[in-house]
Amino acid sequence: MSHSANVRTVHILKTGELIFSLEDYKKVQDRFSWVDKAFVLSEIFRLRPLTDANRFSFVAIYEETKRIKPLLNLEPEFYLSQLQLMHSNP
Numbered sequence: 001m002s003h004s005a006n007v008r009t010v011h012i013l014k015t016g017e018l019i020f021s022l023e024d025y026k027k028v029q030d031r032f033s034w035v036d037k038a039f040v041l042s043e044i045f046r047l048r049p050l051t052d053a054n055r056f057s058f059v060a061i062y063e064e065t066k067r068i069k070p071l072l073n074l075e076p077e078f079y080l081s082q083l084q085l086m087h088s089n090p
Contacts, residue, residue, distance in 0.1 A: 005047070005048040005049070005051040005057070006051060006055065006056045006057065006076075007044050007047045007048050007051055007056075007057045007058070007059070008020065008056065008057075008058055008059075009040060009044070009058065009059045009060075009061060010058050010059070010060050010061070010083060011025055011028065011032060011061045011063065012060055012061065012062050012063060012064075012083070013028065013031070013063050013064075014063050014064045018080070018083055028063075031063050032061060032063065034066055035061055035068065036068075039068065040059050040061070040068065043059045043068070043070055044059060046070075047059070047070055047072060050072055050073075051072065051073060052073050054076065055073040055074060055075060055076065056073075056074050056075075056076055057070065057071060057072045057073060057074065058070070058071040058074065058083065059071075060083065071083070
């Protein structure tokens with residue numbers, strides 16, 4: 001594939017707030033001390049070739065359930081609502 005894959009991490013707080021930026025993550029990073037950063041990085045690399053052009057994939061990291069879940073090929077126009085919906089059903 002010749003496109004640049006859009007794979008991001010998103011930290012999802014117990015409140016449902018979505019954390020995308022490093023600046024915001026630094027404010028809550030102590031809540032995610034259980035996260036295996038090497039695993040997250042491996043998921044990012046795994047998702048890159050699977051992500052279609054003009055779509056986003058995410059590595060969603062849930063504070064409440066302490067789960068890490070890959071979310072593949074979300075539509076750019078709707079990914080925020082899709083992520084919030086998935087917060088209800090991790």
